[in-house]
Amino acid sequence: xxxxxxxLIVLAGYAAPALTAEGAAWYVDLGIxxxxxxxxxxxxxxxxxxFDLGARAFSAALGYRxxxxxxxxxxxxxxxxxxETVYWxxxxxxxxxDADDGVRTSSLSLNVIRSFRFGAFAPxxxxxxxxxxxxxxxxxxxxxxxxxxxxxxPILDDATDTLALSFIAGFEVPLxxxxxxxxxxxxxxxxxxxxxxxxxxxxxxxxxxxxxxxHLAYLLSGQWAPTGTLPRNPxxxxxxxxxxxxxxxxxxxxxxxxxxxxxxxxxxxxxxAAGKAVSPHWRFELAFEQRENKVEVVDFNPERGQFxxxxxxxxxxxxxxxxxxxxxxxxVRPFVxxxxxxxWxxxxxxxxxxLYLDDTATSPAIEFAAGLDIAISDRLGFVADFRSxxxxxxxMDRPDGTPFETWHWxxxxxxxxRYSL
Numbered sequence: 399x400x401x402x403x404x405x406l407i408v409l410a411g412y413a414a415p416a417l418t419a420e421g422a423a424w425y426v427d428l429g430i431x432x433x434x435x436x437x438x439x440x441x442x443x444x445x446x447x448x449f450d451l452g453a454r455a456f457s458a459a460l461g462y463r464x465x466x467x468x469x470x471x472x473x474x475x476x477x478x479x480x481x482e483t484v485y486w487x488x489x490x491x492x493x494x495x496d497a498d499d500g501v502r503t504s505s506l507s508l509n510v511i512r513s514f515r516f517g518a519f520a521p522x523x524x525x526x527x528x529x530x531x532x533x534x535x536x537x538x539x540x541x542x543x544x545x546x547x548x549x550x551x552p553i554l555d556d557a558t559d560t561l562a563l564s565f566i567a568g569f570e571v572p573l574x575x576x577x578x579x580x581x582x583x584x585x586x587x588x589x590x591x592x593x594x595x596x597x598x599x600x601x602x603x604x605x606x607x608x609x610x611x612x613h614l615a616y617l618l619s620g621q622w623a624p625t626g627t628l629p630r631n632p633x634x635x636x637x638x639x640x641x642x643x644x645x646x647x648x649x650x651x652x653x654x655x656x657x658x659x660x661x662x663x664x665x666x667x668x669x670x671a672a673g674k675a676v677s678p679h680w681r682f683e684l685a686f687e688q689r690e691n692k693v694e695v696v697d698f699n700p701e702r703g704q705f706x707x708x709x710x711x712x713x714x715x716x717x718x719x720x721x722x723x724x725x726x727x728x729x730v731r732p733f734v735x736x737x738x739x740x741x742w743x744x745x746x747x748x749x750x751x752x753l754y755l756d757d758t759a760t761s762p763a764i765e766f767a768a769g770l771d772i773a774i775s776d777r778l779g780f781v782a783d784f785r786s787x788x789x790x791x792x793x794m795d796r797p798d799g800t801p802f803e804t805w806h807w808x809x810x811x812x813x814x815x816r817y818s819l
Contacts, residue, residue, distance in 0.1 A: 422462065422465060423463045423617045423619045424460070424461070424463075424617070424619055425461050425462070425463060425469075425578075425615050425616060425617045425618060426458075426461075426615065426616050426618065427457075427458070427459040427461060427471065427473075427580075427613050427614070427615040427616075428615075429457035429459075429475075429612060429614075430456055431455040431609050431610050431612060432452060432453045433451075433452040433477045433478075433609040433610075434451055434452065434607065434609075434646070434664055435449040435477075435479040435501060435605065435608075436449075436605075436606040436608075438603060440484075440601060440603075445485065445486045446484075446485055447483070447484045447485075448481075448482045448483045448484075448661055449479040449480065450479065450480040450481070451479075451809075452477055452478050452480070452500075454476075454478040455475070455476070455477045455478075455609050455611060456475070457473055457474065457475040457476075457611060457613075458473070459471040459472065459473040459474070459509075460472050461473075461509075463617075466513070466515060467512055467515075468510070468511070468512055469510075469511045470508070471509050471511070472506065472507070472508055472509075473505075473506070473508075473509055473526065473528075474505070475503075475504075475507070475584075475586070476502070476503070476504050476505075477502070477503050477586070478501075478502050479500050480497070480499065481500045481501075481536060482660070483660070483661050483706075484536060485706055498535060499535050499537060499539075500535060501533065501534055501535075502532070503530050503531070503562075503586070503605065503607070505529065505530035505531070505562040506528050507527060507529075507562055507564055508527060508528055509524050509526035509564065509566065510524055510526070511523070511566060513570065516774055519569060519571065519729075519773070519774055519780055520569060520570050520571065521568070521569045522566070522567070522568055522570060523566065523567050524564075524565075524566035524567075525563075525564060525565055525566065526562075526563070526564035526566065527561075527562070527563055527564070528561075528562045529559060529561065529562060530559070530560055530562035530586075530588050531558075531559050532557065532559075532605060533556075533557040534554050534556055534557070534593055534601075534603070535555050536553045536554040536555070537553050537554070537596075538550065538551040538553070552596045553596055553597075554593060554595045554601060555596065556595070558591050558593060560588050560591040561589055562586060562588055563586070563588075563589070564584055565585045566582055566583070566584050567582060567583050568580055568581055568611075569582070569772070569780070569782070570613075570615075571730045571770070571772055572730075574622075575617075575621040575622060576616055576621060576622070577614070577616055577617075578614075578615040578622055579612075579613065579614060579770075580613040580615065581611070581770075581782055582611055582613070583608065584608075584611060585607070585608055585609075586607050587604070587605075587606045588605040588606070589604055590602060590604055591603060591604070634675055634818065635674060635675060635819065636672070636673070636674050636818070637672070637673055637674070637675065637683075637816055637817060637818045637819060638671070638672055638816070638817050639669070639670075639672075639673070639683070639781065639816040639817070640669065640670050640671070640814055641667075641668070641781060641783075641813060642666070642667070642668060642669075642812060642813065642814065643667040643668075643669075643785075643810045643812025643813065644664055644666065644667060644810060644811060645664065645665055645666070645667040645689045645691065645787075645808040645809065645810035646662070646808065646809050646810070647662035647689075647691040647711070647807065647808045648662075648807040648808070648809070649661075649662070649697075650804045650805055650806055650807065651805075652802060652804050656698070657696065657697065658696075658697050658804075659695075659696060659697075659711070659804065660693075660694070660696065660697040660704065661693070661694035661695040662691040662692065662693060662694065663691055664691070665692060666690055667688070667689050667808070667812055668687070668688045669686070669687045669812065670685065670686050671684065671685035671686070672684055673685075678723070678727070679723050679724075679726055680721070680722060680723070681720070681721050682718070682720050683718075683720075683721075684716070684717075684719075685717045685718075685719055686715070686716055687717055687765075687787070688712070688715075689713045689787065689810070690710055690711070690712045690713070691710060691711050691808065692708075692709070693707045693708070693710060693747050694706065694707060696747065696750075705749045705750050706749065707747055707748060707749040707754065708747070708749075709745075709746045709748050709754075709755070710746060710747075711744070711745050711747075712744040713741055713763075713787075713789065713806055713808065714741065714742045714744075715740060715741040715742070715787070715789075716739050716740055717737040717739035717765060718738060718739055719735055719736070719737035720735060720736060720737070721733045721734065721767065722734055723771060729772065729773045730771075730772050731771040732768075732769070733767075733769060733770070733771060733783075734768045735766070735767040736764070736765065736766050737765045737766075738762070738763070738764050740760060740761075740762060740763065741761050741763040741789040742759075742760055743758060743759045743760070743794075744758050745792075745794060752797075753797045754796070754797075755796065755797075755802065756797060757794035757802070758794070759792045759793055759794045761789045761790065761792045763788065764789075765785055765786060765788070766785070767784065767785045767786075768783065768784050769783025769784060770782050770783070771816070776818075777818045778815060778816070778817055778818075779816045779817075780813070780814075780816075781813065782811075782812070782813050783811075783812055783814075784809070784810070786809050787808045787809075787810070788805070788806070788807045789805065789806050789807075790806075791803050791804075792805060792806055
């Protein structure tokens with residue numbers, strides 16, 4: 399592994415100074431974000447592992463801008479994804495894994511990135527190749543207490559080095575002469591690699607992660623192109639907006655704090671809103687929002703265990719939102735916001751061969767948001783934001799008539815367009 403990493407560093411060092419262009423500059427970049435790993439097949443019998451949202455994604459890069467469009471960078475990245483569930487169909491069981499079980503990848507890649515400028519807004523695409531060190535840890539968590547405690551049973555605890563391939567898509571905006579902000583999606587794929595289990599069995603695996611990252615870059619020389627100011631405020635008066643995103647639903651416990659809906663799949667988020675900017679800083683809007691997440695597991699309790707599930711939770715809401723916009727006269731405007739409204743919840747979940755939930759409910763909902771408004775033209779703007787949406791209590795009836803109460807919490811990242819009328 400160390401020889402591959404050293405080779406990449408040397409290649410980056412030789413390649414960057416040899417290429418020059420107007421506006422060329424060295425830069426450093428730091429990124430933080432969250433990653434989601436694809437479901438992993440463990441053997442030919444259909445055993446598979448599902449992963450939780452990895453909120454510990456980190457990257458650091460040293461790069462060279464060849465001009466206004468191309469840049470080359472050497473990037474170190476680390477991603478952690480905890481195991482959510484491990485299902486063995488031959489035994490018909492879900493493993494109750496340890497809190498430390500999961501996959502950690504550390505990689506060093508050489509990335510080539512191409513920017514496309516539209517005023518202050520600069521979307522980009524890129525690709526990378528490098529080396530990764532991947533660590534897998536999986537086992538059955540300890541159970542019980544005292545003399546009856548059953549110790550942890552390890553299944554897989556191994557590491558190896560492998561090839562790392564990346565695809566990159568995002569956008570960047572300058573914040574000052576030297577500082578820049580960017581947000582992107584990075585797909586990293588580690589092709590076939592082999593690990594050895596605690597019992598000597600072979601695991602032929604691959605690993606794919608999807609990471610949303612926020613970056614802060616500093617130019618060591620040169621400066622960003624000036625953003626300028628807009629001819630008019632693009633959000634003055636009435637506007638329409640729409641957005642698409644991806645939402646991660648947090649495990650939701652029932653009112654008795656024993657059972658919970660577990661291992662939600664990341665699902666689509668859709669928004670459509672009409673609003674009005676009442677001042678350069680403040681705007682209000684009425685928004686229809688919909689979130690959908692599939693349910694993978696129902697966790698009854700430590701004694702009864704976890705069981706695979708099918709079905710989904712669909713949350714539709716009508717929200718009254720407000721947002722405060724910073725730097726209202728600039729092309730790039732950060733904002734924070736909050737909203738309150740009503741949610742219509744639709745639950746359909748099956749587990750253990752029978753219907754577990756099939757009911758609807760209405761509940762109050764709140765949300766908080768933070769993001770960026772970026773002007774594309776006098777009337778059209780690009781929006782990127784993070785939203786945390788929560789509703790509680792959600793009261794329903796089980797198929798047998800017993801009451802069921804839970805809550806639903808979805809964290810989402812989205813992009814969209816806003817058009818001033």
